Amino acid sequence: MTEIRDTVILGSGCAGLTAAIYTGRAGLKPLVLEGHEPGGQLSITTLVENFPGWPEGIHGPELIDNMKKQATRFDAAFQLAHLNSVDLGARPIKLQTSVGEIHTRTLIVASGASARWLGLPSEQALIGHGVSSCATCDGFFFRGKDIAVVGGGDSAMEEALFLTRFASKVTVLHRRENFRASKIMLERAIAHPNVELRTNTVVQEVLGVDEKDVHGLKLKDVKTGVECELAVKGLFLGIGHEPNAKMFTGQMDLDEDGYIKTAGNVLTTQNGVVIPGVFACGDVQDRRYRQAITAAGSGCMAALEAEKYLEAVGH
Numbered sequence: 001m002t003e004i005r006d007t008v009i010l011g012s013g014c015a016g017l018t019a020a021i022y023t024g025r026a027g028l029k030p031l032v033l034e035g036h037e038p039g040g041q042l043s044i045t046t047l048v049e050n051f052p053g054w055p056e057g058i059h060g061p062e063l064i065d066n067m068k069k070q071a072t073r074f075d076a077a078f079q080l081a082h083l084n085s086v087d088l089g090a091r092p093i094k095l096q097t098s099v100g101e102i103h104t105r106t107l108i109v110a111s112g113a114s115a116r117w118l119g120l121p122s123e124q125a126l127i128g129h130g131v132s133s134c135a136t137c138d139g140f141f142f143r144g145k146d147i148a149v150v151g152g153g154d155s156a157m158e159e160a161l162f163l164t165r166f167a168s169k170v171t172v173l174h175r176r177e178n179f180r181a182s183k184i185m186l187e188r189a190i191a192h193p194n195v196e197l198r199t200n201t202v203v204q205e206v207l208g209v210d211e212k213d214v215h216g217l218k219l220k221d222v223k224t225g226v227e228c229e230l231a232v233k234g235l236f237l238g239i240g241h242e243p244n245a246k247m248f249t250g251q252m253d254l255d256e257d258g259y260i261k262t263a264g265n266v267l268t269t270q271n272g273v274v275i276p277g278v279f280a281c282g283d284v285q286d287r288r289y290r291q292a293i294t295a296a297g298s299g300c301m302a303a304l305e306a307e308k309y310l311e312a313v314g315h
């Protein structure tokens with residue numbers, strides 16, 4: 001007979017690992033399914049300067065590694081696997097995963113969010129050939145080259161500043177006049193001699209599909225309608241993220257952009273009614289704050305709710 005676990009945690013970013021530390025310490029022996037992007041967004045970021053406790057900052061991968069070690073110390077188990085489908089109506093909850101069927105009394109969804117793309121055919125054709133959504137992964141390949149970053153938020157500014165370590169020039173292309181980025185990040189980008197900010201500009205096409213190598217962008221000024229070309233060897237996307245919750249469609253309330261709707265912080269619902277034993281935390285349910293510390297906080301809340309639920313049903 002298939003073993004019934006007390007807690008399965010979907011996702012191994014900041015929220016999932018915090019939930020693993022808490023449920024592990026509560027003796028629930030959580031199983032963490034690490035998903036497509038183990039470690040989540042922190043594992044591909046650079047210096048995290050705003051996570052309390054590290055006055056000089058800490059690198060995202062190191063922070064994640066520390067959290068994983070901490071969860072392992074409390075008997076959390078890790079499995080490199082992803083979810084194919086789920087039956088949230090069954091008790092125990094049934095998960096069909098890439099490593100087989102798993103049964104669990106509680107499920108903590110911490111599946112995070114993945115990078116968003118512009119959706120241009122030329123962009124999609126050139127992913128891995130000069131188009132990337134991960135500056136820390138791919139920046140190294142652009143040593144001494146001119147590149148562009150799309151976006152007007154903190155991610156775009158962070159990517160642009162990081163890429164100046166390699167690129168000779170980084171042009172940030174933003175579709176509006178005003179930036180969404182925080183003042184401090186925007187000021188750093190403006191002050192950097194190798195960063196140029198271009199507003200009211202959209203990318204219409206990435207050039208280089210035939211050569212399988214980016215050599216430029218076709219741009220349009222949305223105010224004047226004027227089109228031009230920008231010679232760059234790389235394009236990085238910093239335009240936000242999509243929540244990884246599609247697999248719950250029809251079984252859980254999602255908002256219009258696909259984020260999990262939660263009641264009482266981390267309780268999931270279906271048609272407004274709480275789904276017992278199923279909790280959501282981190283970026284998959286947070287469209288407002290999306291910070292490492294808020295993800296950790298909601299991971300803690302989900303774990304405490306899972307514990308309370310198991311106690312109430314007598315486990």
Ligand code: NAP
Pocket residue numbers: 050116117118150151152153154155156158175176178179180182238239240241288289290291
């Ligand atoms: P974001 O704040 O949602 O910004 C996304 C940017 O991409 C916006 O400027 C948006 O333009 C633009 N955009 C979206 N779709 C686009 C499209 N199809 N074409 C062109 N442009 C598009 O996302 P984020 O920058 O990833 O930040 C998310 C959260 O993480 C924020 O709370 C941020 O503070 C945080 N964060 C913090 C740090 C840090 O403190 N070091 C680093 C990274 C992220 P519009 O402005 O026109 O909507």
